Amino acid sequence: MYNKIENLLDQFYKTYYKIEEINLNQVIKCLTTTEIHVIEAIGQDKITMNELAEKLGITMGTASIAINKLNEKQFIERIRSDEDRRKVFVKLSKKGEMALNYHGNFHSTILEKITENIPKEELKAFVTTFETILNNLEVIKKDIQPESILTFEEGDTVQVSSIKGSVAIRKYLNEKGVLIKSLIKIINIDKFLITMLVDGDEKILNVEDAENIMVRKNSL
Missing domain, CATH: 2.30.30.90 (Ferrous iron transport protein A (FeoA))
Incomplete structure (x- = not known):
């Protein structure tokens, strides 16, 4: 049972993110999958580099490399805090917001397509079960990960x-x-x-x- 769950999850994410990669290569050719995930993590608000790294589960060095590339491509802006000039926030530029909105629509469309043949009650039960699994994972993560x-x-x-x-x-x-x-x-x-x-x-x-x-x- 548990092996089957693990295999299903593995196959789902591999296929899902492969579709995402193909879509990016066809539409937003200048962004990598990692960069679009950084854009999603920033979202509509400004965020510090520490917060971004923690949100994505990556090192500060990896986050800095991604932000530098996105800045060169004009998808993000850096803003220095008025209260503490040492603190720097990153936020999406207009170009970054357009990429975020397009990619959000892509996710919604894909999820709608892959669930259209599933009865609503079954889908609700799946969501409830998966939320419980995710909550349990978060508890374990908090116990073992700094x-x-x-x-x-x-x-x-x-x-x-x-x-x-x-x-x-x-x-x-x-x-x-x-x-x-x-x-x-x-x-x-x-x-x-x-x-x-x-x-x-x-x-x-x-x-x-x-x-x-x-x-x-x-x-x-």
């Missing part, structure tokens, strides 16, 4: 796996007592600040600095 501390909730206890950002940011967090393997209990998170116990000591950090703390859920 993520920004900001993706966790108040009351969670987590362990620091790594610290991202510049040398200055890493040094600042180290001075605050945030070290590799530190145990952190999240007390409160709001729009601007995070309050937490770091190895038993209460610390308050700006969320922009805290997003660089990569942690795993602690089961103890």
Whole structure:
């Protein structure tokens, strides 16, 4: 049963993304599949490079290469934050928005075609089941894969796996007592600040600095 599920999922995604690749080569010839996925990840809002890399599950280096190419092709724009000049956002240009809208329509059309012979009740049951499977995967992922501390909730206890950002940011967090393997209990998170116990000591950090703390859920 489980082997069959795995094989079906594997075959589905291979075929689905092959169709996507063929469509790109025929219509938006200057974009690769990876680049259109970056455009989709950015969406209609501006986003930082850290957020983009985390959203796609790629390294900052890979994200930077993709963004540089998209910038050269004029699909994205870089915007420096008014509040913090060190922070740079990326957003879609008009050309990028056109590519996003076209590709979104392509996905809708393909999904409509491949589900048109399935009764609505069966399709609803499939969606409900698949949502449950995805939610279960997210739980497992959160337990084993380091993520920004900001993706966790108040009351969670987590362990620091790594610290991202510049040398200055890493040094600042180290001075605050945030070290590799530190145990952190999240007390409160709001729009601007995070309050937490770091190895038993209460610390308050700006969320922009805290997003660089990569942690795993602690089961103890």
